[in-house]
Each structure stands twice: as structure tokens, then as C-alpha cells.
Amino acid sequence: MSAGVVRETVLSTLREALNDAKAKRELNLTIDPPLILDVPKKESWGDLATTLAMNLSSSERRAPMEIAQIIAKCLLPAHGDVLERADVAPPGFINLTVKRNLWFRVLTEIEAHGSEYGSSSLGNGQRVLLEFVSANPTGPLHMGHGRGAAVGGALANLLRRVGYEVDTEFYINDAGRQVRLMAASVTAVQNQTPVPEDGYRGVYIVDLANRLRKTQNAGLNVGQIGKLACEEMLKNINIDLQAFGLTFDRWFSEQKELFDSGKVEQALKTLKDKGLLEERDGALWFKSSVFGDDKDRVVKKQDDEFTYLASDIAYHRDKLERRDKRGRGYDLLINIWGADHHGYIPRMEAAVQAFGYPKDRLHVVLVQIVNLLRGGQRITMSKRAGEMVTLKEVIEEVGADAAKFIFLTRRADSQLDFDLELARRQSAENPVYYVQYAHARVASLFRVAAERGVPIPSTAEVDWSVLDSPDDLSLIKPLADYPSMLEASAKALEPHRLTYYLQDLAGRLHTYYYKHRILPPVLEGELERHDTLKPLAAEGDQDRKREVLTPALTAARLCLFRGVQTVIRNGLEILGVSAPERM
């Protein structure tokens, strides 16, 4: 049931209808067409739609409308328990209206699977290494890292949910120039000498210098000081990440696991053996242009130092190479990078291919910059002067939930305006609370139900026939769509789709809640008063038939709300956002 009960059921019905049509020789069906069910743009057209007939028209050499008629004809009679109607609309759509009873099975499904609802086997247990944040240990995490962290965390949860085996990893860039620079900066502060021109500044360096005070005059060399400084910075980074609700499965040290282990040398040797390494102008070049990169890239400089690319080549090889070759054997690599690194992708893909893997074993998700605002005013940041708004400060001001959710309100690849004042505001303008409030509202409803002694039913004892309004279906349909939405979102590596989905679902719940009463009133006559007091401008019919709230209706609506609550909770969990019981 990876795409959800309704879709799976309709799909198999559709499949049978096609077989039927083929058996009766009404269609040739020389090829297996992919069966895709869309949600029609207009609700009145039906519940699900397929463009199958239009896609078949060229291979069948017939008009789409004719094919649609044939399929619709085969679809209906034999499967009256699944479909209510199968309509054909020009230029060849087949609109399907599902039997009402089928929808309610979604609620049974949700009840049965609970926090697992939405899971699927799309990933087939493939092992994924998701590498993200990977901030240089030379400074605190800032907003950009926060966005990467939010996207990465959500992506990890999302991929796990649809059947991938995911390991998350923080790559520690602890070898090379910038670490030496940090050591020099720290030492300079300690000795009250000027910080090097391109060194690091800011309060955190002073702070770091003080914490490392005991190392002063201890006769340590630059490398040792750098190592200690890195460790300190990583400690802080880890604390910030934990405050953000994120833990990594592994922290991978460039120095230790790539250089000290000799894997950089080995990787380069392999490239050399394959003739993909070349000495030119006193430097060593990786012939990445063989695999479509613009030009070749230096891996070892004239001064005998390795470039960043050298260790990155070794790193990606280590992730991909099977265990019997001393690698880790991941099926799929996903890296989350700042968008300003996009020019780096072709050479990384070249590296992957150089070791004999197809380039689609590596996916790079680019995350655009975050513009920090306060009340609509841009907050300017200068990295040079060390004036950065840190992730830590933002979490302290707006909370991890709001920060994460807002980071995920746009696709990763587009720039994001993050308004601190808006993020802190606890109102409708803040989408986090909008969604969380829907969850809390249902929780509250169940609390009140318990207090009043209203029985909490399970789906097995509910008479669904009382849920006979369009409003019921407008709440159930998105629940049925949840699994396929997750799959699509995972396939595209786009967790923001889930954010949009949740906002829509929460909105539907709020609407329903205002339109319909769930629990019986405490006082005699309260319900009548309630109804007369609420003009329904939307419907425009003041003489709308007053609902009679029977115990059966209460039971059914409670189950419906329980289903919505479960899906909101499951979705928020993937985003890494809490689902509060009360607000």
C-alpha cells in the first residue's frame, strides 16, 4: 500500500480494465503504459484522473477520446465496488469518482499504521549517505548552515520513511590552510599581536583564545593548536546542532580518515593508474574534462600541498567503494551544498565517474542563501568583521521549531527571506503555529471528550455513512494522498512539498472545525444557539439545514480528526518540528 489504499485500489482496477480491453482486442497495448493518477483540478470532475488515453493515442493510432471511452467502458461494470463513475472528458481525460466507502478505509489504514502511516518501500532498502552542514570548524554556525541543517534533517527523515537506509554525516574540514589560519588567529589574540590579514576575527575567536589559554606558551606548534581549536569549535557546533534538534550518525574527519589513513594517496594512485592524472607546470592535475568538466583541475599544487579537491575525491571514493575495497559501499550519495558551490558539481561528478560509477550515484542538493530581516529591514552581515548572526542566536530568539519550519517553506534552491520578528510572532502570519495549532486543537478536542465522558471510538465501530458531506471528503482526500505526496517529495529530494502539504491540511482542518460541531454540547440548547450565532457567509444560505449531532456523527468525526492529527504529527516529525498537545 505504498501509494495509499485508494490509489493502490484504483490502480489495480485500472490495470484489470486494461487487461480486459486487451483480451477483448479493443486495444493493442503493445507497450506497458505507465499508470499515473492525478488529482483533477476541479473537485466536481471526480476524485482522480488519468491522462492514459492521451498518452496511448500515438501507439494505438487512435483518437484519445475513443481510447478513453474504451477504457472507461471496461472500467466500470466489473468494478462497481471501487468506482462510482468513470467519465470521459475532452481531449481524453478519464475522470474517476471513487466509491465513497473506499475513502473511509484511509482512516482505518491510518489507525492501523499510526506513526508508520505514509511509509513505503520506494527506496528498496538502498543505502544512502546524506552529507550536510559540514561547516568549517573555524567559526560558529550561521543562518546558511541552519537552512542546510533543516533541509538535511528533513530529507534524512523523508528518505527513511520511504524505504531508504540513510546515514547522516558531517564532514569535518580539519586539514589544510584555514585550520592553520585559525591557529594563527588564536595565537595572535593570545599574544595581543595583530590578527593575520586573512585570519579569523570576531568575539568567538577571542572566546576561543581564552578557553585555550592553558596551551599558551606550552610550546605547541601551529598544527597542534589548530587541532585543539578545531575540537573546541566542533564541540560548540555540536551543541548548536543539538539545540536545533539534530544529531549526526557520523562525524568524518578529513585529516584522520583521509590523510592519516593514506586514502588520499591511494585515490590519486588509482587515478594515475587509469591515466586520469597528469603532471603539468609542476602541479598534478585530475583530468576531469574527460568526463565533461570545463577543464582539468589541480589536485596537488606546485608547493606540494593537496587541494581541497584531492581529499574530496578520496572522500567520495570512500563512500562509494565497496567494503572489500576498503570503502563504505553506499548506493547513493546525497550532498547538501551552498548554492555558491554549484560550479564544483561537474568535477565531483567527474570524480565519481573516474572510479567507474555512473554520475547519478551522486546527487547534490543546492541550498540558497538566507536573507535575514527584522521587521522587514534587512540585517547586514559582514563575515570579515565576524559580524554574523549565528544560528544559536536565532534559535534562542524564535525557537528551533519556527526556524526549521521557515527554512523549509521554500524550495532549497530559491533564496529565502527570514524575518526574525515574523518568526517570533505567534499568530496566523506564522505558518509554524498554524500547523501546530491544528494538531493541538485536535488534541484539545480529545481531552475535552475524555473529560465529558464522550466515548472515543475506534474506526471499526464507526458508521461511516453519517459522514455524508463534501466537507468530510475534502478532509479525507489529502490524508489519502499523503503517502504518494511523500514519495514524490522524496524522489525530487524536495522536503518543502511536505511543508506546503501540511499547511493545506491544517487549513482544511480549521475550516471543518469551524463549520461543524464535533462533541455534543454540555448545556441543553447550546447547539441551537451556536448555529444561529454563526452566519455562514461562505454558503450564503442562512437557512442551511441544521445539523443534528448524533452520537454516531460525533464518533465518526472524532475518528476523522484522529486521522488528521496522526498525519500532521507524522509530517511534522519528518520536518523535525514538534507537534504540541496544547498551545
Added chain:
RNA sequence: GCGCCCGUAGCUCAGUUGGAUAGAGCAUCAGCCUUCUAAGCUGGUGGUCGCAGGUUCGAUUCCUGCCGGGCGCACCA
């Protein structure tokens, strides 16, 4: 100059891999608390999907060329 990303309502952005009469939030205007939580709901206004071609039954989506914005083009990371 070359490469990548983007251009959709006043603003910020979605748009289910090419489908039907293009959506949401904010802003704005007009309403709704004697309620199971107003952190909420209802309605209105608002569009040449940057422009011009092309591909086909059909294009916001794919291709080409312009215009406009962002980023990258290191023996930096």
C-alpha cells in the same frame, strides 16, 4: 565572455515531472468570539505565467534566441 539557477497576483512564493477555467500565504477591503482553543474562520479585490519564436492533440512546464536578476568561472575552501 562561458557555465549553472531564477523570472508566476502589489509582496513572498507553490504549481504533483507536458494536461482541463493558473493556486496559497501576506498585504488590502468587508464580516465572524455566549463555541469543542479567535495562535482560528468566511467573503471580495488582484494575472499578457519576463518577451519572441519552435516542438504537438495540448506548454507556466520541454527546445532556441533575446531582456532582466543571482551565483560560479583559482595551483581558495
